[in-house]
Amino acid sequence: xxxxxxxxxxxxxxxxxxxxxxxxxxxxxxxxxxxxxxxxxxxxxxxxxxxxxxxxxxxxxxxxxxxxxxxxxxxxxxxxxxxxxxxxxxxxxxxxxxxxxxxxxxxxxxxxxxxxxxxxxxxxxxxxxxxxxxxxxxxxxxxxxxxxxxxxxxxxxxxxxxxxxxxxxxxxxxxxxxxxxxxxxxxxxxxxxxxxxxxxxxxxxxxxxxxxxxxxxxxxxxxxxxxxxxxxxxxxxxxxxxxxxxxxxxxxxxxxxxxxxxxxxxxxxxxxxxxxxxxxxxxxxxxxxxxxxxxxxxxxxxxxxxxxxxxxxxxxxxxxxxxxxxxxxxxxxxxxxxxxxxxxxxxxxxxxxxxxxxxxxxxxxxxxxxxxxxxxxxxxxxxxxxxxxxxxxxxxxxxxxxxxxxxxxxxxxxxxxxxxxxxxxxxxxxxxxxxxxxxxxx
Amino acid sequence: xxxxxxxxxxxxxxxxxxxxxxxxxxxxxxxxxxxxxxxxxxxxxxxxxxxxxxxxxxxxxxxxxxxxxxxxxxxxxxxxxxxxxxxxxxxxxxxxxxxxxxxxxxxxxxxxxxxxxxxxxxxxxxxxxxxxxxxxxxxxxxxxxxxxxxxxxxxxxxxxxxxxxxxxxxxxxxxxxxxxxxxxxxxxxxxxxxxxxxxxxxxxxxxxxxxxxxxxxxxxxxxxxxxxxxxxxxxxxxxxxxxxxxxxxxxxxxxxxxxxxxxxxxxxxxxxxxxxxxxxxxxxxxxxxxxxxxxxxxxxxxxxxxxxxxxxxxxxxxxxxxxxxxxxxxxxxxxxx
Numbered sequence: 001x002x003x004x005x006x007x008x009x010x011x012x013x014x015x016x017x018x019x020x021x022x023x024x025x026x027x028x029x030x031x032x033x034x035x036x037x038x039x040x041x042x043x044x045x046x047x048x049x050x051x052x053x054x055x056x057x058x059x060x061x062x063x064x065x066x067x068x069x070x071x072x073x074x075x076x077x078x079x080x081x082x083x084x085x086x087x088x089x090x091x092x093x094x095x096x097x098x099x100x101x102x103x104x105x106x107x108x109x110x111x112x113x114x115x116x117x118x119x120x121x122x123x124x125x126x127x128x129x130x131x132x133x134x135x136x137x138x139x140x141x142x143x144x145x146x147x148x149x150x151x152x153x154x155x156x157x158x159x160x161x162x163x164x165x166x167x168x169x170x171x172x173x174x175x176x177x178x179x180x181x182x183x184x185x186x187x188x189x190x191x192x193x194x195x196x197x198x199x200x201x202x203x204x205x206x207x208x209x210x211x212x213x214x215x216x217x218x219x220x221x222x223x224x225x226x227x228x229x230x231x232x233x234x235x236x237x238x239x240x241x242x243x244x245x246x247x248x249x250x251x252x253x254x255x256x257x258x259x260x261x262x263x264x265x266x267x268x269x270x271x272x273x274x275x276x277x278x279x280x281x282x283x284x285x286x287x288x289x290x291x292x293x294x295x296x297x298x299x300x301x302x303x304x305x306x307x308x309x310x311x312x313x314x315x316x317x318x319x320x321x322x323x324x325x326x327x328x329x330x331x332x333x334x335x336x337x338x339x340x341x342x343x344x345x346x347x348x349x350x351x352x353x354x355x356x357x358x359x360x361x362x363x364x365x366x367x368x369x370x371x372x373x374x375x376x377x378x379x380x381x382x383x384x385x386x387x388x389x390x391x392x393x394x395x396x397x398x399x400x401x402x403x404x405x406x407x408x409x410x411x412x413x414x415x416x417x418x419x420x421x422x423x424x425x426x427x428x429x430x431x432x433x434x435x436x437x438x439x440x441x442x
Numbered sequence: 443x444x445x446x447x448x449x450x451x452x453x454x455x456x457x458x459x460x461x462x463x464x465x466x467x468x469x470x471x472x473x474x475x476x477x478x479x480x481x482x483x484x485x486x487x488x489x490x491x492x493x494x495x496x497x498x499x500x501x502x503x504x505x506x507x508x509x510x511x512x513x514x515x516x517x518x519x520x521x522x523x524x525x526x527x528x529x530x531x532x533x534x535x536x537x538x539x540x541x542x543x544x545x546x547x548x549x550x551x552x553x554x555x556x557x558x559x560x561x562x563x564x565x566x567x568x569x570x571x572x573x574x575x576x577x578x579x580x581x582x583x584x585x586x587x588x589x590x591x592x593x594x595x596x597x598x599x600x601x602x603x604x605x606x607x608x609x610x611x612x613x614x615x616x617x618x619x620x621x622x623x624x625x626x627x628x629x630x631x632x633x634x635x636x637x638x639x640x641x642x643x644x645x646x647x648x649x650x651x652x653x654x655x656x657x658x659x660x661x662x663x664x665x666x667x668x669x670x671x672x673x674x675x676x677x678x679x680x681x682x683x684x685x686x687x688x689x690x691x692x693x694x695x696x697x698x699x700x701x702x703x704x705x706x707x708x709x710x711x712x713x714x715x716x717x718x719x720x721x722x723x724x725x726x727x728x729x730x731x732x733x734x735x736x737x738x739x740x741x742x743x744x745x746x747x748x749x750x751x752x753x754x755x756x757x758x759x760x761x762x763x764x765x766x767x768x769x770x771x772x773x774x775x776x777x778x779x
Contacts, residue, residue: 071531085514403525
């Protein structure tokens with residue numbers, strides 16, 4: 001295998017693994033802002049214990065997120081030196097801004113939040129979890145600025161063999177930044193809601209700390225329902241429209257539109273095969289895609305065959321990942337809506353089958369995040385910066401394939417170990433349950 | 443002062459900030475290997491528990507700032523040090539998770555495993571940072587593709603010397619920090635380590651200076667003419683005089699300030715020698731990457747300066763407030779690791 005392919009695999013591994021953790025961190029942090037607020041304002045021990053319990057899960061998740069995030073800051077330099085030189089004038093700034101404006105905030109205040117209980121006032125303690133949530137969200141903003149600039153570059157001129165900054169505002173708020181920011185952060189909120197809901201469901205099934213578990217479940221389901229609905233509309237819809245307008249190749253690939261046509265159909269189910277690109281077992285609704293993307297049932301949309309073969313993204317992976325993400329998104333609405341509906345009259349607490357469904361659903365929002373990210377990043381190929389720089393021209397020229405093999409295998413082993421230990425310790429912590437009232441006095 | 447020089451200074455401040463703050467974390471991690479007492483190990487881990495993560499951010503931000511201000515340096519150095527960097531990152535990953543992982547299971551063997559991970563995860567970076575600096579100071583063999591290095595080539599005697607100097611510096615800084623945060627017999631032993639580390643540090647620094655003169659004479663080109671040289675040299679001297687005395691008198695606040703001042707001075711003096719180069723090239727020094735031929739555009743440097751001027755005072759403010767909240771001796775509570 002050549003260095004480019006190896007580096008791509010390595011990047012997919014390191015980012016994919018890292019991206020399992022920040023969504024939980026962001027979602028859980030915002031839920032803890034609500035939980036700790038209730039604990040602080042009411043002085044009710046149940047909310048305080050709930051805060052302490054979920055704070056432990058946050059700490060574990062944050063630790064693995066930080067550990068795997070260190071690699072992110074440096075791997076553009078190690079593996080993608082040509083890319084780094086080409087985009088550094090623009091791409092480095094959001095990474096540095098993320099450090100200055102977000103990482104310090106979340107890391108500093110996480111320490112205060114986890115260890116400062118009793119050392120600082122209750123108000124200051126609540127403020128510290130608020131800053132963790134705000135910091136992790138700002139962090140998501142800057143990293144999406146950087147990645148969105150790769151998707152829809154703006155505010156630059158190409159001079160001296162590199163992309164040079166022409167307008168910082170235009171580069172930061174490039175066409176895809178805000179649609180992707182809201183879509184991604186809301187996905188993180190869903191991930192947090194499903195963690196809290198699943199853990200509460202586990203406690204309820206074991207009849208442990210029923211009062212705490214009911215309150216947590218109620219909070220998580222309402223929070224999750226709002227976030228899940230917003231994820232599809234407006235955020236998902238707005239993002240898809242933006243892709244249709246700014247990255248037509250990617251749009252054609254994820255939607256499975258292989259021939260350009262007016263009144264383009266929305267494909268609900270199909271199995272893509274190549275070559276030539278074709279969808280098998282297709283179920284589609286005519287005109288809906290044109291209507292959703294351009295507000296007109298008869299609007300023409302370009303298909304994948306309208307683009308030169310060397311400019312097309314991979315078709316199978318983009319189509320499959322995107323459609324499965326959508327299915328999961330609809331499932332999140334259904335699952336939380338059912339739960340909120342059953343909350344009335346307390347019919348939910350004894351619904352053991354539904355509670356079990358919530359437990360097994362804990363990892364599903366993370367799966368949706370991974371699928372969405374795959375659709376976004378694979379859909380950008382063959383470009384590392386859309387229409388500016390090809391991925392094949394971006395790797396480090398001075399790094400031999402053997403070195404990348406070594407770091408790839410070593411990284412794979414370390415990540416496998418970290419992933420297994422994380423799941424093992426998380427399950428252990430959940431089984432251990434919320435702290436008792438007596439510990440709280442200590 | 444032009445923008446390029448300002449960014450040279452800012453990257454330097456981030457590196458020095460990292461060395462001072464995460465420096466005592468790394469030193470603590472190394473020193474925690476010298477005790478086998480469970481309680482003492484926990485005290486040492488918890489002495490840095492609430493703050494180490496924020497400290498490590500200085501490294502990440504330094505990396506981001508280097509990328510933003512001097513992209514070719516970021517690209518050349520990290521791809522050139524590929525394997526060494528891989529080892530460094532794995533070590534930092536192990537250190538980062540060992541706090542949480544270690545405390546979660548109450549088993550002797552489990553904790554030993556994470557003690558080793560924590561210790562090695564601190565020792566390897568504490569050594570490799572210096573090795574990397576040594577290689578940069580010495581100059582790197584550059585061709586059109588960038589720099590090519592091999593792991594054995596990076597471990598040349600000069601770079602290893604600088605690596606050991608860095609390790610001793612971090613151990614010293616960790617020992618004075620632990621002097622501040624601990625009590626009783628543990629504190630007394632940390633005092634012993636700090637004393638020994640001061641002697642080793644002063645001796646190694648003298649040897650390193652002579653070695654640098656021999657290996658990379660260009661580092662001393664403008665040395666005497668720059669008034670900052672004398673400022674930092676005086677600061678280093680003052681630290682080397684007051685530091686050991688403060689350790690001897692068990693005045694750990696002073697001792698910590700002295701080891702911090704020594705750390706900053708050592709980095710500042712190295713940076714002065716390097717300036718305006720960032721990556722000296724071997725054998726043709728004229729091919730070096732400098733703050734001018736490897737910089738981003740003025741527009742980017744200016745924009746980033748605004749972000750730094752808005753963001754960094756805030757960072758310093760709440761970092762001080764957070765450290766204040768955790769001042770005093772480390773006490774183990776149910777929340778501790």
